[in-house]
Amino acid sequence: MTRGEIPMGSAGGVTDNVPSIGAGFMATLRRDLLIAVRHRGELANPLMFFLMVITMVPLGISPEAAVLSALAPGMIWVVALLATLLSLDSLFRSDFEDGALEQLLMSPQPLYFQVLAKVFVHWLITGVPLTLMAPVLGVMLSLPSAGYWPLILSLLIGTATLSLIGAIGAALTVALRKGGLLLSLIIMPLYVPVLIFGASGVRSAIEGFPYLGTMAVLGAFLALAIVLAPLAAAGALRISING
Amino acid sequence: MGWQWFHRLGSPRWFYEKTDAWIPWLAVVSFALLAVGAIWGLAFAPADMKQGNSYRIIYIHVPAAFLSLAGYYIMAISGAIGLIWKMKLADMVMKCAAPIGAVFTFISLVTGAIWGKPTWGTWWVWDARITSMLVLLFLYLGVIALQQAYQHQDTANKASAILALVGTVNIPIIYKSVDWWYTLHQPATIKFTSESTIHPSMLYPLLTMVIGFYCFYALVLLISTRTEVLEREKKTRWVNELAAAKAAGGKV
Numbered sequence: 418m419t420r421g422e423i424p425m426g427s428a429g430g431v432t433d434n435v436p437s438i439g440a441g442f443m444a445t446l447r448r449d450l451l452i453a454v455r456h457r458g459e460l461a462n463p464l465m466f467f468l469m470v471i472t473m474v475p476l477g478i479s480p481e482a483a484v485l486s487a488l489a490p491g492m493i494w495v496v497a498l499l500a501t502l503l504s505l506d507s508l509f510r511s512d513f514e515d516g517a518l519e520q521l522l523m524s525p526q527p528l529y530f531q532v533l534a535k536v537f538v539h540w541l542i543t544g545v546p547l548t549l550m551a552p553v554l555g556v557m558l559s560l561p562s563a564g565y566w567p568l569i570l571s572l573l574i575g576t577a578t579l580s581l582i583g584a585i586g587a588a589l590t591v592a593l594r595k596g597g598l599l600l601s602l603i604i605m606p607l608y609v610p611v612l613i614f615g616a617s618g619v620r621s622a623i624e625g626f627p628y629l630g631t632m633a634v635l636g637a638f639l640a641l642a643i644v645l646a647p648l649a650a651a652g653a654l655r656i657s658i659n660g
Numbered sequence: 661m662g663w664q665w666f667h668r669l670g671s672p673r674w675f676y677e678k679t680d681a682w683i684p685w686l687a688v689v690s691f692a693l694l695a696v697g698a699i700w701g702l703a704f705a706p707a708d709m710k711q712g713n714s715y716r717i718i719y720i721h722v723p724a725a726f727l728s729l730a731g732y733y734i735m736a737i738s739g740a741i742g743l744i745w746k747m748k749l750a751d752m753v754m755k756c757a758a759p760i761g762a763v764f765t766f767i768s769l770v771t772g773a774i775w776g777k778p779t780w781g782t783w784w785v786w787d788a789r790i791t792s793m794l795v796l797l798f799l800y801l802g803v804i805a806l807q808q809a810y811q812h813q814d815t816a817n818k819a820s821a822i823l824a825l826v827g828t829v830n831i832p833i834i835y836k837s838v839d840w841w842y843t844l845h846q847p848a849t850i851k852f853t854s855e856s857t858i859h860p861s862m863l864y865p866l867l868t869m870v871i872g873f874y875c876f877y878a879l880v881l882l883i884s885t886r887t888e889v890l891e892r893e894k895k896t897r898w899v900n901e902l903a904a905a906k907a908a909g910g911k912v
Contacts, residue, residue, distance in 0.1 A: 585826055589819050593809050603802035603823055606795050641829075649826050652743075656818040 441526035442534045449538035452511075459507075463500040463543050464550055470496045471554045482559040489558035490619035493568065494575075497547050498608055501576055502601050504543045505583040508535065509591040509654065518591070522658055528651035536584045536647065544576030560623075567622035567632070574635045575615040581639075581646035582607050588653035611638055670747050672889040673898050679882055686879045693872030701865035708862075714778040717771050719866060723873035724768035728796060729831065731761030731877065735803070736828045739821030749885075751817035752892065754824065755807060756884035760877065762800035769793055799827040813892070 436444070453460060474492055475485060512518040521531050551572050552565050560568065586604035590596030618631030668674045701719035708715040735757040742750035772790060773783045784790070803820045810816035858866070893899045 585822070589806060589823060590809070592815075596809075599805055599809055602798075602805055606798040606802060607826065607829075609795050645829075649822055653819065653822050656815060656822065 435525045438527060438530050441524070442530045445521075445531050445534035446538060449535055450541070453538060453542045460542055460546070463504045464546055466503060467496055467500045467547055467550060468554065470499070471557060474558065486559045486561055489555060489560040490564060490568065490623065491616045492558060493551055493554055493560075494572070494612055494616040494619070497551065497572055497576065498579060498612055500547055501543055501579045501583060502604065502608075503597075504539070505580070505587045505604070506590075506597045506600055508539050508584060508587040510587075510596075513591045513657075518654065519658055522655060528654065529647045532584060532588075532647040532650045532654070533643070536580050536650075539584070540577045540580040544580055545573070547576060548572040563625070564619050564623045567619045567628045570632055571615040571618045571635060574632065574639050575611050578611050578635070578639045578642045579608060581642040582611075584650040585646055585653055588650040588657060590657075591654070592657040611635065614638070669749050670745075672749050672752070672893055673896075675749055676886055676889050679886060683879070683882060686875060686882065690872055690875030690879050693868055693875060697865050697868035697872050701862075701869060705862050705865050706859075711779055714775065717775045719869045721768055721771040721775060722866060723870045724764045724771065725793070726870055727873050727877050728761055728765035728768050728793070730874075731757055731764055732796065732799070732824075732827070732831060734881075735761055736821075736824040739817075739824045742817060743821050743825075748892075749889075751814075751821070752885050752888040753881065754821055755817060756881055756888055758800055758803045758807065758820070758824075760880055760884065762797060762804060764877070765793060765797045765800060769797065796831075803827070 471492065474488065478484060478488065509518055512521070522528065524531075548569055551568055555565060555568060583600075583604050585607075586600045587596075589603065590600045593599065614631045614634045618628045618635070621631065622628040698719060702716055705716070707713050735754050738750040738753040738757065741747055742754060769790070772793070776785065777783055803824050806823055807816050807820040810819060890899055890902075
């Protein structure tokens with residue numbers, strides 16, 4: 418950030434050189450997005466995983482449309498969850514290795530908003546692409562037509578919650594050399610409610626029932642996760658760095 | 661005044677010396693309660709009208725299920741105390757409570773499966789309460805795995821305390837799950853707010869078993885924590901003196 422962009426509304430008047438919370442949030446957001454764009458190849462990895470595992474389903478179970486359409490909502494949700502889980506290990510890893518994470522912890526910015534910015538970027542580069550790709554996979558698994566919009570909506574809200582909850586696990590395991598599998602083990606039980614409501618919302622829409630109630634529950638999970646998950650992740654990061 | 665005991669708990673030595681006298685009492689009480697409850701429940705309580713004698717497994721199943729949930733809270737609360745007041749003893753209690761709670765969860769799952777075979781005709785059904793019990797077991801295993809992944813004991817304690825606290829978000833969902841996806845499992849039988857649907861002749865042995873299980877849990881947790889105290893404080897003078905006194909055959 419250049420000197421000219423430092424905003425006026427800093428807290429207390431004591432630390433005049435400290436950018437406001439919003440500016441700090443935007444700076445981390447911009448930095449992480451820039452890093453993501455510069456490593457364009459990695460962006461496609463969760464999507465390729467998503468596509469490949471979905472391809473395994475007809476190969477492993479049955480190519481019949483009737484079987485696949487019954488499996489489609491749950492299968493797409495489970496694989497999207499796994500793809501998110503696999504991408505989470507890198508959330509803080511490279512920042513931890515090059516020392517940027519320590520700078521983040523030492524900075525006068527509240528860690529809550531810094532973590533929120535990082536998780537937001539993670540959702541933008543994994544959750545949103547996964548959501549956009551899901552209808553294509555829905556066609557491949559012959560998802561009934563009533564299920565498409567609920568699938569998109571539930572994944573859009575649900576993957577944000579998955580990223581937020583996952584950030585806690587990523588923060589807890591960032592200092593461990595082999596944190597990847599452990600991250601999945603400790604976070605997967607916490608994903609259970611999101612999966613249940615996400616997949617059941619799609620299923621009830623296909624069966625002709627109203628699905629907005631389950632979407633509202635997903636939204637409530639998201640609201641709760643926005644408030645609490647960055648706090649837990651920030652505490653976990655402090656423990657991982659300081660020991 | 662009144663809070664002194666709480667500050668004293670910060671000293672593992674005080675805890676170790678204080679609880680030394682509790683162990684025999686707790687052991688006698690818990691084994692007596694378990695023996696009375698088991699004999700009463702297995703031999704003297706009447707057989708169930710529909711399920712015959714197979715229902716008698718509730719004398720193990722229900723107390724174990726109670727403790728698997730209560731054990732998670734004990735673990736999470738002591739983890740929180742360790743995080744907030746930096747109390748070493750609370751960290752040790754949290755570490756010891758995790759495997760004990762996991763074992764109780766496992767017992768309740770296994771006894772549930774054994775009970776399910778004669779009553780529902782199947783070992784396993786994807787029912788709400790069974791599934792949430794399984795998720796609870798996963799939560800315990802995650803805490804244990806995280807605890808063991810760290811080389812540094814202090815970091816391990818703090819990290820697993822955070823995970824345990826995050827996991828408590830799931831506990832209300834586990835309780836609520838009965839209302840949410842009511843399926844095969846019967847609704848909760850023991851209700852403290854209204855008349856319970858279990859006959860008193862079956863209820864009293866069950867309550868005896870529940871209290872016995874709680875005492876047994878406290879006993880195991882105490883013994884385990886005391887071992888942990890000795891393990892962590894092995895370089896201090898009081899532990900060495902204790903070991904020397906033991907080795908000399910003197911009374912501790």
